[in-house]
Amino acid sequence: MSATQVQFLGGAGTVTGSKLLVSSAGAQTLVDCGLFQGIKELRLRNREPIPVEASRLSAVVLTHAHIDHSGFLPRLVKQGFSGPVYCTPASLELLKILLPDAGHLQEEEARYANKEGFSKHSPALPLYTLQDARDCLRLLKPLDYGTEAALGAGMTAKLQPSGHILGSGSVEMALGGHKLLVSGDLGGYDCAVMRPPAPIPPGMDHIVVECTYGGRVQDPTPIPDQLVRHIRPVLDRKGVVVIPAFAVGRTTVLLYHLRRLEASGRLPEVPVFVDSPMATDAVEIYRRFAHEHNIGADVLEGSIRLRQTRLVRSSEESKGLNRMDGPAIILSASGMATGGRILHHLKNRLPDANNLVLLAGYQAEGTRGRSLQEGAAVVKIHGEEVPVRARVATVNGISAHGDSNELLRWLSTCPRPPKRLFLAHGEASQLKALADKVKRELGWACHIPSHLERIELARS
Numbered sequence: 096m097s098a099t100q101v102q103f104l105g106g107a108g109t110v111t112g113s114k115l116l117v118s119s120a121g122a123q124t125l126v127d128c129g130l131f132q133g134i135k136e137l138r139l140r141n142r143e144p145i146p147v148e149a150s151r152l153s154a155v156v157l158t159h160a161h162i163d164h165s166g167f168l169p170r171l172v173k174q175g176f177s178g179p180v181y182c183t184p185a186s187l188e189l190l191k192i193l194l195p196d197a198g199h200l201q202e203e204e205a206r207y208a209n210k211e212g213f214s215k216h217s218p219a220l221p222l223y224t225l226q227d228a229r230d231c232l233r234l235l236k237p238l239d240y241g242t243e244a245a246l247g248a249g250m251t252a253k254l255q256p257s258g259h260i261l262g263s264g265s266v267e268m269a270l271g272g273h274k275l276l277v278s279g280d281l282g283g284y285d286c287a288v289m290r291p292p293a294p295i296p297p298g299m300d301h302i303v304v305e306c307t308y309g310g311r312v313q314d315p316t317p318i319p320d321q322l323v324r325h326i327r328p329v330l331d332r333k334g335v336v337v338i339p340a341f342a343v344g345r346t347t348v349l350l351y352h353l354r355r356l357e358a359s360g361r362l363p364e365v366p367v368f369v370d371s372p373m374a375t376d377a378v379e380i381y382r383r384f385a386h387e388h389n390i391g392a393d394v395l396e397g398s399i400r401l402r403q404t405r406l407v408r409s410s411e412e413s414k415g416l417n418r419m420d421g422p423a424i425i426l427s428a429s430g431m432a433t434g435g436r437i438l439h440h441l442k443n444r445l446p447d448a449n450n451l452v453l454l455a456g457y458q459a460e461g462t463r464g465r466s467l468q469e470g471a472a473v474v475k476i477h478g479e480e481v482p483v484r485a486r487v488a489t490v491n492g493i494s495a496h497g498d499s500n501e502l503l504r505w506l507s508t509c510p511r512p513p514k515r516l517f518l519a520h521g522e523a524s525q526l527k528a529l530a531d532k533v534k535r536e537l538g539w540a541c542h543i544p545s546h547l548e549r550i551e552l553a554r555s
Contacts, residue, residue, distance in 0.1 A: 098119060098120055098271055099118070099119045099120075099270055099271030099272075099273055099551065099552045100117075100118050100119075100549055100550060100551045100552055101115055101116065101117050101118070101275070101301075101303075101517075101549070101550050101552060102115070102116040102118070102147075102547065102548065102549040102550070103115060103116075103517075103519065103544045103545070103546060103547065103548050104116050104125075104145060104146060104147070104546075104547065105127075105129060105131065105140075105546075106127070106129070106305075106519045106520045107519055107544045107545055107546045107547075107548065108521075108522070108523060108526070108543075108545060108546060109131070109133070109137055109459075109460075109520075109521075109522065109546075110133075110163070110307050110457065110459050110520050110521060110522065111129060111130065111131045111132040111133060111137060111163040111459055112129050112130060112131035112132075112137065112140060112141075112163065112167075113127040113128075113129040113158075113163060113164045113519075113520060114126075114127055114128055114129060114145070114167070115127060115277060115303065115519075116147055117250070117268060117270065117275065119248060119249070119250050119270035119271040120248040120249060120250075120270075120271060121247075121248050122153045122246060122247035122248035122249075122250050122270075123147065123151060123152050123153060124152065124153055124154045124155070124156060124246045124247075124250060124252070124268075125147075125152055125154075125155045125156070125171075126155075126156050126157075126158070126252075126266050126268075126277050127155075127156075127157060127158055127164045127165070127277075127279070128155050128157065128164070128165060128166075128167045128168045128171055128180075129161075129162065129163040129164040129165060129166055129167055130162050130163055130166035130167050130197075130222075131163075132162075132163055132431065132433055132459055132461075132462065133433075133459040133460050133461030133462050133465075134460055134461030135461070137461065138461075141167065141170070141222055142222070144174055145167070145170075145171060145174060146547065148175070149171050149172075149174040149175040149176040150175035150176065150177070152171075152176050152178055153178055153246050153247040153248075153250075154178045154179050154180070154181060154244070154246045154247070154252075155168070155171070155176070155178070155179075155180045155181070155234075156180075156181045156182070156238075156244070156246075156252050156254075156266050157180060157181065157182040157186060157190075158254075158257065158263060158264055158265065158266060158277065158278075158279025158280065159182075159186055159257070159259055159260055159262055159263035159264065159279055159280060160182070160186045160189035160190045160193050160260070160262060160263075160343060161193075161260065161280070161341070161343065162193060162197055164279070164280070165190060165193065165194065166193075166194070166197050168180065168194065168228075168231045168234075169194065169197075169198060169223040169224075169227040169228045169230070169231045170222065170223055170227075171231075172227070172230060172231040172234065173223065173227060176234075177234070178234070179234060179236045179244075180231075180234045180235050180236060181236050181237075181238040181244050181252065181254075182235060182236075182237070182238060182254075182262070183237065183238060183239065183240060183254055183262040183263075183264055184237040184239065184262070184384075185261045185262030185380065185384045185387060186261075186262035186263070186264075187235050187237050187262075188262075188380045188383070188384075189260075189261065189262060189343055189377060189380055190232065190235060191232060192373050192376045192377065192380075193342075193343065193373070194228040194229075194231065194232065195225055195228045195229055195232075196342075196373045197223075197228060198221070198223055198224050198225040198226070198227055198228030198229070199225045199228075200434055200435055201221035201222050201223060201224065202221045202224055202225060204219075204221070204434055205218070205219040205220055205221045207477070238252075238253070238254055239254075240253075240254050240255055240256060240264060241253060241254075241255065242254075249269075249270070249271075250268065250269070250270040250271075251268065251269045251270075252266055252267065252268045252269075253266075253267050254266060254267075255267060255293040255296070256290065256292060256293045256387075257278065257279045257280065257281050257282060257292045257293070258281060258282025258283070258284075258286070258289045258290055258291045258292040258293075258497075259279065259280040259281060259282045259289065259292075259344075259495050259496070260280075260282075260289065260343055260344040260495050261289075261343070261344065261380065261381055261384055261387060261388060262384070262387070263279055263280060263282070263289075264279060265277060265278045265279050265281075265292065265293070266279065267296055267299075270552075271552070273300045273301060273552050274298050274299050274300050274301070275299070275300065275301045275302075275303070275552065276295060276296070276299045276301070276302045276303070276513075277302075277303045278292075278302070278303060278304045278305050278505070279305065280305050280307070280495065280496060280520070281304075281305055281496065281497045281501070281502060281505055282495055282496070282497055283313075283496075283497040283498065283501045284497070284501055284504065286389070286495075287318070287348060287351060287352070287389065287390070288344070288347065288348050288351070288381075288388050288389055288390055289388050289389070289495070290387075290388060290389060292497075292505055294505075294508035295505070295506070295508045295509040295510070297510045297511075298510075299509060299513050300513060300514045300515075300552070301513055301514060301515045301516075301517070301552055302506075302509070302513045302515075302516050302517070303517045303519055304502065304505075304506065304516065304517070304518060304519070304529075305496070305502075305519060305520035305521065306502070306518050306519065306520060306521030306525045306526050306528075306529045307457055307494075307496040307520055307521055307525065308457075308494070308496050308497065308498045308499055308502070308525065309499055309502060309518070309521050309525035309526055309527075309528050309529030309530075309532075310499055310524055310525045310527070310528025310529060310532075311498055311499055311525070311528075312498050312499055312500055313491050313492040313494075313498040314491035314492055315492075316491070316492070318352055318490060318492055318493050319352055319355065319356055319361070321490050321491065321492070322352055322353070322356060322362075322490060323356060323361050323362060325451060325453055325488045325490070326362060326424070326451070326453065327361075327362060327363075329421075329422070329449075329450065329451040329486075330362070330363055330365055330421070330422040330424075331363075331422075332422075332449060333420070333421045333422045333449070334421045334422065334447075334449040334450045334451060335419075335420075335421040335422070335423050335424075335425065335444055335447075335449075335450045335451075336423070336424045336425070336450070336451045336453055337425050337427070337437075337440050337441060337444050337450065337451070337452050337453070337485075338424065338425065338426045338427075338452075338453045338454075338455055339427065339428070339429065339430050339431065339432045339437045339441075339452070339454065339455070339464060340371075340374070340426045340427070340428060340430050340455055340456070341428060341429065341430035341456060342371045342373040342374035342377055342428040342429075343373075343374075343377045344377070344495050345430055345455055345456055345493070345495065346369065346371065346374040346377070346378070346426055346428075347374075347377065347378050347381050348493060349426060349455060349493070350367075350369070350378070350404075350426070351390060353367060353424070363422070364403060365403060365421075365422045365423055365424060366403040366405060366419075366422075366423045366424070367403060367404050367405070367423070367424045367426070368405045368407050368416055368423065368424070368425045368426070368427075369404065369405070369406050369407060369426050369427075370407040370412075370413050370416065370425055370426065370427040370436050370437075370440070371407075371426065371427055371428045371435075371436065372406075372407075372408045373428065374426070374428065375406050375408075410436075413427075413436050413439065414439065416440065417439065417440075417443045421449070421450070425440055425444075427440055430455070430456045430464070431456075431457075431458050431459055431462040431463070431464040431465070432462060432463035432464040432467070433462050433463065433464075438463075438476050438477065441463070441474070441476060441481070442476045442477065442479070442481050444485055445474070445481050445482065445483050445484065445485050446481065446482050446483075446484050446485070447484060447485055448484040448485060448486070449485075450485040450486070451485060451486045451487075451488060452467060452485050452486070452487045452488075453488055453489075453490060454467065454468055454487065454488070454489045454490070455489075455490045455493050455494075456493065456494050456495070457494055457496060460522060463475075463476070467483065467487045468487065468489060470487070471483055499528065499529060499532060502529060503529075503532060503533065503536060503537070506533065506537060506539075507537065512537070512538075512539050513539070515540075515542060515550075515552075516533065516539050516540070516541050516542070517541075517542050517543075517544055517550075518530055518541050518542070518543045518544075519544060526543045527543070529541075530543060
């Protein structure tokens with residue numbers, strides 16, 4: 096084995112499954128440990144053992160808490176990993192709710208598939224259980240921004256803010272005489288909630304940058320104007336607006352905007368159902384860590400208290416929403432409609448042309464959200480073909496990812512060109528678009544790694 100190298104075990108040619116194996120002088124560290132999502136070919140990778148001996152890993156460093164960056168941890172522990180998992184204190188608190196929820200959801204989906212008989216496997220088995228997720232939480236170790244962690248054999252890591260969600264960070268590593276920076280997911284520069292990403296530190300030899308929106312520029316229309324344009328006509332005709340929203344970050348931002356629009360009279364006062372216990376818990380964590388973002392704790396507390404906000408916790412309450420008439424707004428996870436309570440709401444509301452499904456974030460290839468975004472006439476939910484008669488729209492600019500211009504702006508903060516720039520965490524079109532833009536505007540050479548590609552960092 097080469098002394099200093101990286102291997103892309105996930106997040107190469109796709110936006111999910113982020114896992115970067117970093118090796119130096121016998122020590123091996125995993126940066127991120129995410130689940131693959133989207134098309135079946137990717138999801139099947141979650142069932143395979145990680146292509147490295149898990150017990151030999153010295154540590155895991157997480158850029159943030161989202162499941163496509165953290166959700167494989169319970170599987171990694173089951174495969175023999177027992178070392179520390181470093182993340183920011185805010186990420187640690189979010190992971191305490193995200194990972195158990197993911198395990199619970201895996202069990203519930205397997206149970207429902209077995210009950211209804213729509214799984215191709217008999218019996219359908221969860222990827223991991225609630226208990227598996229709880230077991231891995233004991234390995235989490237808080238690492239403050241700017242604090243260095245020793246990972247063995249002279250390898251170190253520290254985190255700096257990346258502006259994506261609460262607790263998110265880029266990972267700066269020193270190993271084998273080289274400095275490596277892994278961007279993690281990067282936020283934008285003019286966001287309602289998160290502050291912009293920290294500039295690139297001096298002396299970086301190699302940089303791995305995400306490319307989720309590598310070829311896209313966000314709609315400059317203010318988010319409140321977009322929300323009013325899409326939502327107001329539906330509420331006026333007494334329809335129901337269903338918003339698939341990530342529980343961590345996205346729901347908080349949406350409630351903040353909805354509250355302000357209601358208070359100003361631009362949206363009518365209607366029942367707003369937050370059908371995600373995890374989202375409610377996440378808002379409380381955002382309140383506790385208010386010093387890390389732009390919204391004060393007092394404002395955040397008020398932001399989830401629209402005059403008719405209902406926080407839905409039990410599954411019975413959730414099912415009861417199916418019998419409710421509009422006008423109303425329902426926010427529920429998951430944000431790409433891959434699982435969770437949102438599926439029941441979509442199944443119930445999509446056939447009615449009076450309703451609206453409002454997408455509020457990136458929709459990965461192969462997800463129901465992507466199918467809806469691309470105009471599918473029918474989507475499959477719980478083994479049934481559901482007709483899409485409701486209107487489907489997308490709010491642009493509310494994503495927690497920076498767009499093409501913002502990614503280039505972040506790269507431009509690098510004091511000197513890196514020896515190598517790796518483009519990851521993006522679909523093929525987005526990777527190529529950013530590569531072309533970086534070459535054209537910065538004059539840097541780029542490399543787009545393939546899945547499982549191993550690269551020696553010693554080469555310039």
